[in-house]
Amino acid sequence: MGGDDGIVIRRGTSPEGAMRTALSIPATNEGTRLAIKKIAGLVDRSTASGDDIDRMEIALAEALNNIVEHAFADREDGVIEMTIDAAPPGLHFVITDDGVPMPAGRLPGGHTANPDRRAHEQEEGGYGLHLIREVARKLRYERVDDRNRLPFRIALGATR
Amino acid sequence: MQLQSETIGDCLVVTILDERIDAGTAIQFKDEMRKVIGDAPQRVVLDLKPVDSIDSSGLGAIVSVMKIMGPDRPLELAGLSTKVQTVFRLTRMDSVVTIHSSREAALGAYSRAS
Numbered sequence: 455m456g457g458d459d460g461i462v463i464r465r466g467t468s469p470e471g472a473m474r475t476a477l478s479i480p481a482t483n484e485g486t487r488l489a490i491k492k493i494a495g496l497v498d499r500s501t502a503s504g505d506d507i508d509r510m511e512i513a514l515a516e517a518l519n520n521i522v523e524h525a526f527a528d529r530e531d532g533v534i535e536m537t538i539d540a541a542p543p544g545l546h547f548v549i550t551d552d553g554v555p556m557p558a559g560r561l562p563g564g565h566t567a568n569p570d571r572r573a574h575e576q577e578e579g580g581y582g583l584h585l586i587r588e589v590a591r592k593l594r595y596e597r598v599d600d601r602n603r604l605p606f607r608i609a610l611g612a613t614r
Numbered sequence: 615m616q617l618q619s620e621t622i623g624d625c626l627v628v629t630i631l632d633e634r635i636d637a638g639t640a641i642q643f644k645d646e647m648r649k650v651i652g653d654a655p656q657r658v659v660l661d662l663k664p665v666d667s668i669d670s671s672g673l674g675a676i677v678s679v680m681k682i683m684g685p686d687r688p689l690e691l692a693g694l695s696t697k698v699q700t701v702f703r704l705t706r707m708d709s710v711v712t713i714h715s716s717r718e719a720a721l722g723a724y725s726r727a728s
Contacts, residue, residue: 483638508697515669519637566706573710574680581705582670588704
């Protein structure tokens with residue numbers, strides 16, 4: 455199904471037999487924001503707490519914004535592909551794009567605020583990768599067939 | 615990005631009227647804040663009650679407003695949603711910023727202090 459927002463959602467089965475949802479998402483701030491809202495709406499609330507959903511949305515926002523701002527920095531027509539496989543107790547995400555590769559071919563580290571410094575002395579950037587590492591598990595970055603590939607797992611309704 | 619600002623005693627309370635401070639609104643947020651804090655009183659409380667979510671770009675924009683305000687005028691926050699609280703906790707930003715449960719709590723803290 456596809457709407458005026460350009461987001462296409464397909465339901466099916468992964469090669470391993472898991473229930474799969476696949477999405478094509480316009481690589482814009484608006485496109486990724488709407489996609490996250492739709493994905494949150496697809497999650498079975500009987501198996502996920504509000505905190506689980508918050509964490510999933512945080513991971514998706516950081517992963518997708520990073521693609522819009524860096525991989526597709528010089529392109530307006532980028533499309534982000536995502537598969538979400540049911541992997542109880544959680545979801546397995548794979549996000550791919552054909553934008554420019556990560557510098558040095560790997561994910562930067564990211565950092566928290568420095569508790570020894572005052573608020574106005576903190577860095578303005580670098581929190582995104584820390585956030586996604588905090589909320590996602592088994593996060594990797596690969597460059598496969600000229601595409602960036604970001605697999606990770608989000609636990610739902612289970613001990614993390 | 616819509617803001618509403620109100621001076622209560624010696625305190626400027628700025629309320630963000632958008633649902634999110636994120637990659638799409640961070641620059642506007644910074645520009646609008648720059649306008650209202652220019653000739654503001656010493657104490658500024660940012661009321662985030664209507665804000666449902668914030669991402670790392672939004673967090674960076676808040677830090678950049680704090681840099682504009684400088685060491686003598688710390689920006690205090692109030693009314694964080696559970697999702698916004700999670701972002702502040704996971705980045706440890708909650709350990710370096712004064713966070714009040716609500717705007718009322720922030721103003722109450724002021725009247726007790728004065």
